[in-house]
Amino acid sequence: DTGVSQNPRHKITKRGQNVTFRCDPISEHNRLYWYRQTLGQGPEFLTYFQNEAQLEKSRLLSDRFSAERPKGSFSTLEIQRTEQGDSAMYLCASSEEGQGFATFGSGTRLTVV
Amino acid sequence: QKEVEQNSGPLSVPEGAIASLNCTYSDRVSQSFFWYRQYSGKSPELIMSIYSNGDKEDGRFTAQLNKASQYVSLLIRDSQPSDSATYLCAVKRGGDKLIFGTGTRLQVFP
Numbered sequence: 001d002t003g004v005s006q007n008p009r010h011k012i013t014k015r016g017q018n019v020t021f022r023c024d025p026i027s028e029h030n031r032l033y034w035y036r037q038t039l040g041q042g043p044e045f046l047t048y049f050q051n052e053a054q055l056e057k058s059r060l061l062s063d064r065f066s067a068e069r070p071k072g073s074f075s076t077l078e079i080q081r082t083e084q085g086d087s088a089m090y091l092c093a094s095s096e097e098g099q100g101f102a103t104f105g106s107g108t109r110l111t112v113v
Numbered sequence: 114q115k116e117v118e119q120n121s122g123p124l125s126v127p128e129g130a131i132a133s134l135n136c137t138y139s140d141r142v143s144q145s146f147f148w149y150r151q152y153s154g155k156s157p158e159l160i161m162s163i164y165s166n167g168d169k170e171d172g173r174f175t176a177q178l179n180k181a182s183q184y185v186s187l188l189i190r191d192s193q194p195s196d197s198a199t200y201l202c203a204v205k206r207g208g209d210k211l212i213f214g215t216g217t218r219l220q221v222f223p
Contacts (some may be wrong), residue, residue: 031209039119042201042213054114056208091156095209100145100164102211104156 004105006092012111013082020078021108025094032075033102034067035091036060043091049075052098082112114139117204119214126221132189136202138180139168139183146178146207151216157180161187193220 005024012029013019035043046099047057053070069075089109118137126132149157163169163176175188198214
């Protein structure tokens with residue numbers, strides 16, 4: 001197991017386009033989280049899954065954002081009609097239930113031009 | 114008021130000195146606290162967790178928690194240039210989600 005894997009590492013897209021990111025968590029971890037980090041800020045929570053169930057979504061997650069974890073393994077985060085304000089590092093993390101801390105992936109850096 | 118507050122720095126210390134990083138949090142019911150280190154352009158990595166009042170030591174790192182005063186600190190002894198990074202304080206909320214501070218940038222100069 002090589003840890004939490006995210007693809008792609010970088011994505012440049014034109015404003016208005018849709019983008020999708022993938023996260024593969026550590027295999028035995030049943031919880032998966034998405035965070036967004038902008039320059040000079042700490043990661044901000046977006047949403048999390050326990051197995052395939054999406055248990056919480058932040059108010060930051062507008063209706064242009066959708067996340068899925070269809071089989072309780074990998075997850076995707078889709079952003080529709082991207083805006084320049086969506087430019088950020090999107091971080092995925094995973095943990096075992098009750099573990100308390102999360103292990104982060106390398107992130108996907110999104111640039112909207 | 115932000116839920117987790119940190120001084121953004123930079124905090125500059127000479128090599129071999131003790132670096133002291135501080136964090137305050139607003140929710141009194143918080144029980145679990147974490148320090149993550151983040152190198153520029155990299156993802157956060159966990160370096161310390163602390164759950165009880167007092168000190169917890171791990172190698173050159175010591176985390177300190179004072180729930181009555183709602184602060185958490187991280188001490189790095191014998192600071193090395195390789196410790197230069199942003200240190201993120203995080204507080205656990207329901208579902209194990211983490212609320213992060215903005216991070217403190219540490220610079221250790223030779």
